[in-house]
Amino acid sequence: MNSPVTPAREPSRAGLYIHVPFCRSKCRYCDFYSVTSLEPVEQWLLGIGREARHYQDRFDSFDTLYLGGGTPTLLAIHHLKLLLGLLRQYFRFTADAEITVEANPDDITSDLLACLHDLGVNRISLGVQSFDDESLGLLGRRHSGRQAEVAFASIRKSGFNNVGMDLIYGLPGQSETAWLEQLAHAIRLNPEHLSCYQLTLSGETPLGRMLEDGLIQNLEEETERSFFLHTSQFLENQGYTHYEVSNFARRDSLRSRHNCKYWNHTPYLGLGPGAHSFDARERWWNLRSLEAYCRSLADGAPPLAGKEALSEEQLHLETLFLGFRTRDGIPIEELDTGPFAREVRARLVADGLLQLAHGRLSPTPAGMVVADHLPLLFDQ
Structure with missing residues (x-):
């Protein structure tokens, strides 16, 4: 059995990540841990509470909270309220904390947005990936391009003024012209933040297996470079700052404060199955199984899959x-x-x-x- 990570109060401001491992269906490119049944939500919440209690004295306070997945917006409103209540029971958050929720366009409703607003969420990361329906079908996304537009408009109407979009480029058969049209489409909606990820395929995913079978091909290295440089130039010309390999912000204050912790080597705590943590001295990561995660915590043990002490x-x-x-x-x-x-x-x-x-x-x-x-x- 893995031994607990040694508790030690961490003086620097840390970030808190919660892995919400539920999806209606698996996207064809995604290798993040998730399950397609909502039946274990109550057990997962119980596990999150137990894990939070284990770490409650480790950090002075958090100035970012990030709900990722999986699909956080798949949770019922009462489950979202329970989750945020648990986190505030065990942890302290600064008054200006950035609280981000990843959202799928087809989950957006006025009731959900009102709930998020009431819970103190002040940043939404919308998983658009593409506005092109054919591309969305290839990726295994459930929403349409039109749904993404409507979802963004609803988020704006609800009063959220810090909204990011995730987009994917380098799809099989996609031209640079087609990709830049997608970027132009996104910019017309004027998001504060854009994350542009080149499609990378794992053999454990449907698209990854298609790649291994020779049914689709990766981009040539020079084509990848051209996509990347034209993306950077295009968005910089539109007023976005290219502040990290895949990330662009309208201004410095609109960078993802939580994700900057990963890049700046700032401590962060991850709760949930498959979540990773770092405390400036060691790194540890949780079991990638919801059942094993919950069972370990029910037995009174932290749900560790491994940990690593880091040398200078x-x-x-x-x-x-x-x-x-x-x-x-x-x-x-x-x-x-x-x-x-x-x-x-x-x-x-x-x-x-x-x-x-x-x-x-x-x-x-x-x-x-x-x-x-x-x-x-x-x-x-």
Whole structure:
């Protein structure tokens, strides 16, 4: 049996993530953990309460809360109220906490939006993925492009002024022109935030198996690069800041504060099956089975699948990997100041992959394309 993660009060502001593992059906590209029955919701809520109690003294307070999934908006209104009540029972949240809920367009109703507003939710991330019905069918999404438009309008009408959209590009057979038309469609609705993800396929998904069987093909590397750079240029020209590899915001205050914790190496606690946590010293992750998760907590044990203590060297390398994914980059003093590192830095700046300003080294859009490789160049 896994031993509990050692409780220790964490002084820095942390984020709280809740994995809501329920979906009406599985999207054809998704490998996040979820179940397609709502029958175990009560058991899941009981598990969340037990897990929250286990960690209630670990963090001083949270300034972000993120309900992800799965499909949080699939929960009944009374279950959403129970969930937020549990979290506020065991944890403290700052007065200005960012509270985000992921939403599916076909779940949006006026009653749901009123409930979210009353519960203090102040940010909605709408899983649009595409406005093209054929693309939505390929992805296994249940909503139509028109439903996505109506859902966004309803969210706006309900008074939410911090709304993000998720979009997916690089679908089999999709041209850059078609993708840029999707972006233009999204921009006409004027969301505060856009997350643009290139389609990546796992062999454990229906589309992943189609890829393995040769029925569909991944984009060529140069095509991927072109999609990425044109996405960045298009959205920057429309007033969005490309602040992380896949993320764009109308202004700095509209960045996803919760997700920035992952990229800035700030502590976060994840509750629910499959959720991950990090406390600046170690990382741990939960069982990817709702049944096993609930059973472990019922037996009085934390539902850990594993944990990892991180060395100073590991933490430093992760800081570089994460920092080179963001527009803010990393302080120059984080890098080795020896002649080899200076030579690498000068070459990457000359090649247009990195830029140095105000004492920080950050990737250009071209550098973001190869962000995962940049730290390795300094570690020779």
